[in-house]
Amino acid sequence: MGVFRSSFSRFWAMLVKEFIQVRRDRVSLATMIIVPLMQLMLFGFAINTTPRHMPTAVLVQEDSDVVRSILAAIRNTAFFEVRIVARTEAEIEYLLRSGQVLFVVEIPTGFERAVRRGEMPALLISADATDPVATASAFGALEGVVQSALMHDRVISPNGKTPPPFEIRLHRRYNPAGDSQINIVPGLLGTILTMTTLIFTALSVTREIERGTMESLLAMPIRPVEIMLGKILPYVGVAFVQAILIIAGGYFVFDVPIIGSLPLLAGFLVLFIAANLSMGYTFSTLAQNQLQAIQMSMMFFLPNILLSGFMFPFSGMPLWARVIGECLPLTHFLRIARGIMLKGAGVSDLAQEALALAGLMLIAMMIAVTRFRKTLD
Amino acid sequence: MTHEHLPDSDIAIDVHGLTKSFGGGPAVVRNLTMQVKRGQIYGFLGPNGSGKTTTLRMLCGLLTPDSGTGTCLGYDIVTQTNLIKQRVGYMTQRFSLYQDLSIRENLEFVGRVYGLASPREAATQAIHRLGLEGRENQLASQLSGGWKQRLALGACILPSPDLLLLDEPTAGVDPKARRDFWNEIHTLAAEGLTVLVSTHYMDEAERCHEIAYIAYGVLLAQGTATSLVDESKLTTWTVTGGNLNGLLAQLEHLPGVDMVAPFGTSLHVASRDGEALARAIAPYQQDANLHWVVAKPTLEDVFIDLMTSAKDNF
Numbered sequence: 001m002g003v004f005r006s007s008f009s010r011f012w013a014m015l016v017k018e019f020i021q022v023r024r025d026r027v028s029l030a031t032m033i034i035v036p037l038m039q040l041m042l043f044g045f046a047i048n049t050t051p052r053h054m055p056t057a058v059l060v061q062e063d064s065d066v067v068r069s070i071l072a073a074i075r076n077t078a079f080f081e082v083r084i085v086a087r088t089e090a091e092i093e094y095l096l097r098s099g100q101v102l103f104v105v106e107i108p109t110g111f112e113r114a115v116r117r118g119e120m121p122a123l124l125i126s127a128d129a130t131d132p133v134a135t136a137s138a139f140g141a142l143e144g145v146v147q148s149a150l151m152h153d154r155v156i157s158p159n160g161k162t163p164p165p166f167e168i169r170l171h172r173r174y175n176p177a178g179d180s181q182i183n184i185v186p187g188l189l190g191t192i193l194t195m196t197t198l199i200f201t202a203l204s205v206t207r208e209i210e211r212g213t214m215e216s217l218l219a220m221p222i223r224p225v226e227i228m229l230g231k232i233l234p235y236v237g238v239a240f241v242q243a244i245l246i247i248a249g250g251y252f253v254f255d256v257p258i259i260g261s262l263p264l265l266a267g268f269l270v271l272f273i274a275a276n277l278s279m280g281y282t283f284s285t286l287a288q289n290q291l292q293a294i295q296m297s298m299m300f301f302l303p304n305i306l307l308s309g310f311m312f313p314f315s316g317m318p319l320w321a322r323v324i325g326e327c328l329p330l331t332h333f334l335r336i337a338r339g340i341m342l343k344g345a346g347v348s349d350l351a352q353e354a355l356a357l358a359g360l361m362l363i364a365m366m367i368a369v370t371r372f373r374k375t376l377d
Numbered sequence: 378m379t380h381e382h383l384p385d386s387d388i389a390i391d392v393h394g395l396t397k398s399f400g401g402g403p404a405v406v407r408n409l410t411m412q413v414k415r416g417q418i419y420g421f422l423g424p425n426g427s428g429k430t431t432t433l434r435m436l437c438g439l440l441t442p443d444s445g446t447g448t449c450l451g452y453d454i455v456t457q458t459n460l461i462k463q464r465v466g467y468m469t470q471r472f473s474l475y476q477d478l479s480i481r482e483n484l485e486f487v488g489r490v491y492g493l494a495s496p497r498e499a500a501t502q503a504i505h506r507l508g509l510e511g512r513e514n515q516l517a518s519q520l521s522g523g524w525k526q527r528l529a530l531g532a533c534i535l536p537s538p539d540l541l542l543l544d545e546p547t548a549g550v551d552p553k554a555r556r557d558f559w560n561e562i563h564t565l566a567a568e569g570l571t572v573l574v575s576t577h578y579m580d581e582a583e584r585c586h587e588i589a590y591i592a593y594g595v596l597l598a599q600g601t602a603t604s605l606v607d608e609s610k611l612t613t614w615t616v617t618g619g620n621l622n623g624l625l626a627q628l629e630h631l632p633g634v635d636m637v638a639p640f641g642t643s644l645h646v647a648s649r650d651g652e653a654l655a656r657a658i659a660p661y662q663q664d665a666n667l668h669w670v671v672a673k674p675t676l677e678d679v680f681i682d683l684m685t686s687a688k689d690n691f
């Protein structure tokens with residue numbers, strides 16, 4: 001009895017102490033309560049497993065009633081969003097490879113005449129199949145819509161019994177087998193690196209503060225930029241080794257191809273890793289203790305998974321969610337990794353993404369350097 | 378150097394009216410003015426929480442004073458902190474080097490931060506100078522308290538600074554190590570280094586060229602140890618023999634007695650008013666068992682008196 005009571009008293013002492021400590025850290029407490037709610041709302045509204053507004057380009061070589069009504073019907077769906085009217089094959093090639101559109105609708109010359117003659121011409125849809133989820137849902141959307149458009153145009157009889165007077169040929173680009181691993185491995189590469197890099201640097205400043213070494217460090221003639229770069233650079237190397245392991249694993253175990261240039265991928269990887277390390281370091285300068293730094297990293301990590309296009313098609317999200325997504329290094333890296341590994345994209349296709357990564361990195365570094373507390377005040 | 382250094386000035390620290398408070402609270406350092414000459418060992422004494430650490434931090438640019446101005450080695454303590462940090466070695470009260478680095482790695486780190494030509498060579502010299510040979514590859518976390526202090530001092534003097542700010546460098550250090558430490562400091566001062574050292578030990582205070590006493594954030598006295606004792610208005614008696622414990626309890630509350638403190642087999646009785654004290658103890662002097670002698674006040678008597686009278690004023 002007495003043993004039990006004194007054990008309970010010790011347990012109680014610990015519990016009361018922990019409770020006081022949690023309550024005292026106001027920022028952490030607020031994050032614990034507000035963040036889950038905020039994220040529920042955020043992701044609940046942002047994530048849409050039946051994607052809409054997929055960026056689409058059309059390449060039309062004739063101007064006829066049939067073609068116009070097919071295009072109008074495509075525009076009317078919530079699924080396709082015709083963003084670009086292309087003129088040449090080369091343009092289409094670029095748009096797909098750089099990831100600016102996921103679908104291209106191609107209508108060849110003499111389409112209407114062929115329809116009227118019952119020759120069953122082909123309406124060619126090229127899909128960027130590196131994202132099998134988005135591609136799969138495209139088919140259903142297409143067929144019905146086009147048929148109803150033609151019905152409206154009285155090309156086929158209202159009873160709908162007649163077969164469509166043309167065929168829809170879907171061309172899965174870059175991933176003809178619709179293999180999801182091919183898409184997931186580059187995604188995992190980015191996601192895993194995001195997680196490890198954030199943790200590398202997120203604790204770096206708070207750790208110095210909590211261990212008391214910050215006082216010595218600040219008394220020495222070292223500047224915030226120097227501290228930052230010195231803390232980030234070693235981990236670029238570590239994360240790069242991780243990346244090599246993941247890519248090699250994907251290549252040998254999951255047969256993920258690397259169509260584009262490896263050195264180019266390596267260069268972009270370094271940029272991506274540095275951008276994420278800077279983000280982590282920034283949290284470290286903003287947080288007052290290690291718990292806060294970890295919470296901030298987690299708060300940052302979840303949108304990386306959900307809003308970057310890793311789990312759900314990026315273009316299927318509402319505009320505001322895409323804006324958030326554009327602020328995440330992973331979003332840009334996914335386009336880069338998928339572009340280089342699966343589509344053989346080159347520098348000119350990915351220049352925008354590289355600029356975005358560099359921009360995000362510089363902004364994070366600037367916040368970190370200005371927010372770094374140079375005194376103990 | 379091209380900066381407005383004052384090479385001819387023989388004042389290393391020159392601050393006026395420094396005041397500092399934290400987060401809107403009361404000032405923990407008030408209107409502090411002090412000068413420290415180059416090559417001097419300047420002791421900084423005061424009770425816990427009196428603002429010693431805060432003052433040292435303001436001097437090396439770790440804290441920004443709310444008001445007041447001053448220079449450290451000729452550099453402004455608010456606007457030229459980067460230059461100050463280059464020339465000042467600050468030893469923190471709590472060990473603040475890297476616990477997970479070895480002695481040598483810590484020293485080399487410091488050497489590189491200060492841009493020494495050969496950090497390895499400098500670290501080797503410091504290890505030799507501090508008698509840390511054989512331990513150089515030991516992690517700092519595994520060192521005993523005294524060795525940690527020695528490592529911290531080594532790190533401070535590694536970049537050969539012009540000024541050392543030492544915050545209780547010998548707290549918890551054994552007497553022999555403490556003596557070695559002070560010999561080292563005197564050697565450094567003889568080479569022209571200025572040392573501002575905070576301490577709670579009276580024997581260390583007496584080893585300083587000059588001392589300052591601070592309580593409740595206010596600098597109450599400064600000067601040499603002997604001048605502080607001489608200038609104090611204290612009258613002190615020591616009494617031996619008899620039941621000193623009972624005597625202490627009786628004397629404590631007598632008017633005219635400001636302080637009673639046991640020292641082994643004797644009792645120190647002191648007062649700011651010598652005549653009142655004489656009247657108060659007169660009855661006890663009749664006691665044949667008790668042996669009363671007029672004594673010179675010790676530095677400790679002076680400080681405790683300064684502190685109690687300062688408290689009365691707040």
Ligand SMILES: Nc1ncnc2c1ncn2[C@@H]1O[C@H](COP(=O)(O)OP(=O)(O)OP(=O)(O)O)[C@@H](O)[C@H]1O
Nearest residue numbers: 376399405423424425426427428429430431432470
């Ligand atoms: N960062 C801080 N925030 C709030 N108050 C502080 C801070 N640092 C010091 N103080 C307060 O300032 C006062 C002076 O502290 P300081 O550390 O300068 O005293 P000290 O003379 O060094 O004491 P000790 O001999 O115990 O080391 C104390 O009351 C302390 O509580």
Ligand SMILES: [Mg+2]
Nearest residue numbers: 429430470544
């Ligand atoms: Mg202190």
